[in-house]
Amino acid sequence: MTPEDIEQLARRRANAKLGWYMHALVFVLVNAVIFMMSRYAFGDRPWSVYPLLGWGLGLVLHAVSVFVLGSGSGFRERMVHKERERLQRERDKG
Structure with missing residues (x-):
């Protein structure tokens, strides 16, 4: 890889991770507000768990795509190498 390729890959990885961190921050802040609303504004009903679980699944899938399957991840690189x-x-045999 050329230094330019390395720089581009490093920037792409950093941007993907930063995007996930922002997603996680918004998740925490919004779900804290939703929890407070469900607890104090609308009575003591645990309905806030549903958006938490749905969005939480999305956050986990986002994390997997960034940290496990993302561009240049160790897992992906091993698969490409194999x-x-x-x-x-196959080429050498045939």
Whole structure:
């Protein structure tokens, strides 16, 4: 990889992580407000758990896409490396 490629990949990874951190911050702030509303404004009904669970699932999937499957992640790089080796073995046989 050239230094420019490394710089571009580093920026893309940093932006993806920053995007997740912002998503997590908004998740915490909004769900805190929703919890307070459900607790104090609308009685003691635990309806705030439903948006928390739904959005929480989205946040977890976002984390997986950024930290596990994201561009340049170790998992993805290992898969690409294995696939490249398999294709090279097939090419060398045939």
